[in-house]
Amino acid sequence: MRWFSCGLHVAFTNRGNVVNVNSLDWKPAVADLSPIGLDDLNAQAALQDRMEAKYLVSAPELVEFLERLRATHRALEIDGRRVFAYRTTYYDTDDLLTFREHVQRRRRRFKCRKRLYVDSDRSMFEVKLKGARGRTLKHARACDPADHLAEDDLLFLRERLLDAYGRELGQPLRPSLVVACRRVTLAARECTERVTCDVDLRLGDGRLVDGMAVLETKSMNGYGAADGVLREMGVRPVERFSKYLLGIAINRADVRDNDMKPLLRCHFVVSSS
Secondary structure, three states: OOOOOOOOOOOOOOOOOOHHHHOOHHHHHHHHEEEEOOOHHHOOOOOOOOEEEEEEEHHHHHHHHHHOOOOOOOEEEEEOOOOEEEEEEEEEOOOHHHHHHHHHHOOOOEEEEEEEOOOOOOEEEEEEOHHHHHHHEEEEOOOOOOOOOOOHHHHHHHHHHHHHHOOOOOOOOOOEEEEEEEEEEEEEEEOOEEEEEEEEEOOOOOEOOOEEEEEEEEEOOOHHHHHHHHHHHHOOOOOOOOOHHHHHHHOOOOOOHHHHHHHHHHHEEOOOO
């Protein structure tokens, strides 16, 4: 059994008041946002070539953040639903090639995964590449929801790696981590940025402590309106935050996790039982 936790289940607002985060409901703040449909979101704010930043926030901070975005952002809505369940399976080699390349911050690195949109039973195979000057390039195709990678998936990955890096994978890929969460997706009204808000995050046998959420901003230049709001709130990006790296560090005792220990110790509870 491996445990990492600060054991905190309360949070402070910016005014210094203690809030019981387990009793705070952030959904009304999501409901107050104007809606955007999936087709419009994908057509207007796909942002497949982007800069990304990740933040950890408490439930009170999440509510304040959503309220501040009411005039500038819209929430993805499908069939009246705004909070969606995601299940993501990552793939790696037996010796964790993609994990090691990310830990070493290799310039030409990638991740690949299958993402199941639980509520609609759709599945996408996604390849994320690291581009020039820290940009993220995302490629995706519809796929079979089965955990194994089909030949079409492997061909898609091979073509992306050859086009971007001129490299072959050379080793078979197998499922290495399953990540699950509930997600709210926002888009700026001028379609220059997207924001995802993940709650109930689980990384294999580990989970984010109660009352915390992961925010991820995706913009062309790395500093969108949402980043500005978070900075005004006193929230700063978490450097080198990766669900995949954290999940592997939590679930694999044979990898080094020194760089990730502060995050794991303060924000995750993990048990193999």
